[in-house]
Amino acid sequence: MFRESYVHSIAALGYPGARRAFQVGPGAVVSNGEVALAWDLGSGGGAVTVSPVYFERDGVPVAHWTVADSLHLVTFEAAAAPARALGDTALMLSVRVEVTRRAPGSGPCEILARLSTRQPDPHHLPWDAPAPAGRRLAWSGRAVLLDGLVAAGVDGAAAPEPGAQEASGAPPHGALLTARCVARLATGERRAWTFWMPLYRSGLPPQSLAGAAAHARVAGDSRRLWRGWLGRATRLETPDTLANAAWRAALVTLIQCHERDGGRWVPIGNPFQYRDVWLRDGARVVRALAVGGLAELALDDARTFTRFQLPSGALLSQRGQLDGTGQALWAMDQATALPPAPDAARELLRFAVSGRHWIEAQRTATRELKLPWAGLLPFGDPRDAELVRAQLVGNDAWAIAGEAAVASLAARAGEQALAREALAAHADYRAAFLAALARIRHADIPPSWQGPGRDWGNAAVGYPTRALPADDPRLAALARRMTAEAGGTGLVRYGPRDSLHTYLGADLAQWALLAGRPEIARRWLGDLLSHSSSTLGQAEIVHRDGGFGANMPPHSTAAAVIVDVLRNMVASDTRDTLELALGGAAEWWNGTRLLGAPTRFGTLDVTLERPADDVLRARFGTVRVPVRVRVPDGMRATAALTEGARVVDGVWVEGAGERGEIAFRVVPVAGGRR
Amino acid sequence: MTARGSDRGRRAGRGGAQRRPTHAAPPPAAQGIPGPSVRRPMRFPPWAVLLAAVALALIAWAILRLKPSPPRDVYAPVVPLAAMADSQRAALAAQDWRGALDWAARLRATQPGNVSLMIGLATAWHNVAWGGLGFGRARSACRNSLERFGLEQRSLALLDSAAALAGTREDWARAMMWQAKTYELEGFPIEALAHYLTVAARDSASVEARQRVRYIAARLRDPLLPN
Secondary structure (H helix, E strand, C coil), X not given: CCCCCCCCCCEEECCCCCCCCEEECCCCEEECCCCEEEEEECCCCCCCEECCCECCCCCCCCEEEEEECCXXXXXXXXXXXXXXXXXXXXCEXXXXXXXXXXXXXXXXXXXXXXXXXCCCCCCCCCCCCCCCCCCCEEEECCEEEECCEEEEECCCCCEECCCCCCCCCCCCCCCEEEEEEEEEECCCCEEEEEEEEECCCXXXXXXXXXXXXXXXXXXXXXXXXXXXHHHHCCEEECCCHHHHHHHHHHHHHHHHCEEEECCEEEECXXXXXXXXCCHHHHHHHHHHHHHCCCHHHHHHHHHHHHHHECCCCCECCCCCCCCHHXXXXXHHHHHHHCCECHHHHHHHHHHHHHHXXXXXXXXXXXXXXXXXXXXXXXXXXXXXXXXXXXCEHHHHHHHHHHHHHHHHHHHHCCCHHHHHHHHHHHHHHHHHHHHHHHHHCXXXXXXXXXXXXXXXXXXXXXXXXXXXXXXXXXXXXXXXHHHHHHCCCCCEECCCCCEEECCCCHHHHHHHHHCCCHHHHHHHHHHHHCCCCCCXXXXXXXXXXXXXCCCCCCCHHHHHHHHHHHHHHHEECCCCCEEECCXXXXXXXXXXXXXXEEECCEEEEEEEEEEECCEEEEECCCCCCCEEEECCCCEEEEEECCCCCEEECCCEEEECHHHCEEEEEEEECHHHCC | CCCCCCCCCCCCCCCCCXXXXXXXXXXXCCCCCCCCCCCCCCCCCHHHHHHHHHHHHHHHHHHHHHCCXXXXXXXXXXXXXXXXXXXXXXXXXXXXXXXXXXHHHHHHHHCCCXXXXXXXXXXXXXXXXXXXXXXXXXXXXXXXXHHHHHHHHHHHHHHHHHHXXXXXXXXXXXXXXXXXXXXXXXXXXXXXXXXXXXXXXXXXXXXXXXXXXXXXXXXXXXXXXXX
């Protein structure tokens, strides 16, 4: 079980294709957004404690938690899985509640299951759920009807109590029904009850729903299906068990944050309050899915993005967010590059070329209008992120990335002339960007060319847009300023000083890997995981005291950047060389495996190992590009042991990709510095 | 992209079908060189001809039955146009965007080429994209940005068609102004400016177009200016 860093322990039980997710917590409660089912231990055992919710060891999102008093321990197991009878946009939840008497002697045990149309905060009312007021709950045998349709069911041995509040109509705090589960137990004796809830109310007969909700079936299906998803994904195993778990948890979040729309997968921002599509978040998800070996999802998501294209070529998901075009183009490139997929590149190229034409038309217009910042995009008013109407640095950085993406897509599709054209435009745009940066004489990189705004898109200038090279001192200055403003954590803040942002600092962490400053990336990752839920989900913004308001975890972009950072710590294809072990952690050389990892250079199995105390060896299969390995912090390379490899400055060992491995001798460095 | 012409009525065909001779002339018999065999026209007994005719009739009947009938005009103007327009105005006043869209669609179906009604339908789509629907609680009208953007795309396409088909300067200016406003609302100042400029250039009486040109141009120069 991982530590719960947040004030409320919340977890999502969803599945790709479902249009809602079950919320587990806070406390012993599950909900589909319309009806909540909570359990109270009513046996008079004094103070009751509820554990945080946690998932299974292999990352499968079957939720567990406990409730305990001095007399009893109650364990909960909640699983959600598709059920044929409910269709492919719904799920069935089954909860098994098992009580064990731990007090000496025998005695009664009572658990009250309470059903309500209101749920404890924080929670989110789904888009397709009516307002709770005025809704009616009623028993029908051991099924619960909400406005006449089946909304939940209780164990056959549970005793439904007459709905006392039904008589008084809809109470102001939601309808309430109670079922009583009673047993007499001796010490160590156990008794279990099961409960179920469909994701949406159903008109099917309760008996048929109860059959579909058999706990063994639901839990078994959930484990089988999720293991199938995770089994298809890239595997990351390091000596750091928290990092391994974070990788799997992030994949689970990314996978479950998918709906179907128009016959294709659609990436959404969060299982609860952000069941919507943002290009800025979706692009990160596409990259992470591609990196994580889930190319089918990644490619479908990228295809979905084409629906956001206007005849002008612009791609826009939310008004005023002009970074969407560059992000969508970048996502199309990622989805077809990892691993290289020429057919898919050809399919998406025409959308990308059209997007590039829009970018160029905007740049031409700002020149022809003789605007103060000519040759860049016009102002954007995103009403989010930078929270200012201005010419945003991030918009230009993403557009530059978009130009590079079109060049890459075109080359992959075999359209060399288009590739050259896009590369030339990319070079011209970068020159304009650099000239603008030189003109503002800012200490680092501001959010907008006019100056004001919150730091957002400017954090992406080094990675992933690569509008600036990693060794540009302004990037180091930006990272220094943003982390300093967060005051003592590796994360960055967003808005008020007490609000930490979980994924905004990821691009700076990635920059740090490319700039040879892996300690910054490791610190960001460590602090992110220490600001995560007990299921290793991340809220978007976290108060320093652990609160997240109604902005509940898990956020798909946070999951996406975790996958991307972890992968790049082991194997990075950002530049034209395969770079290994950029994370710089010495302990990761005690056995790290990244298996089935799609890269621009092919799908690789990478291992980092330490065959002897003073020897490190990286294996990576065969690639047609140069390879270089970063020597971990606290060590210095003294000699290359692989033929043709060479040590550079004691920090890098360079070799040929065809060799498939690079081994080298190291010595510890006093004080950990080289 | 335009929806131009997509709603034009079907063209009438060019007269009736060409008549064919009911009986083909028998092939001329070969002269001189005897062929291996000269096929004679086959003769069928009357009952077989009758059977074939019945079978053909049955097949024709089946084809006609299986062929989808033309869609019923669900928007047939059973309600007078003025009453429909009133209903649309009432729905707009009540911010019942879905209701307004329904009435706009009905109105437009009565006169598919009517530019005013095209603009009415386009703006109704736009309103649904942005407004909320009656659901007993506040929520967005569209489930997600894909739905919202899809409506906005349809709206822009229809406005583009309306501008292309406009018979009067006023109708054209209205269609262009709505496109400009949509681009402005969506956050595309360059596209909005281009549309406002086009209107201002062609319709010097359009005060609003010139005002918007000044407003956007000033903010393109200095985006930090207040609204």
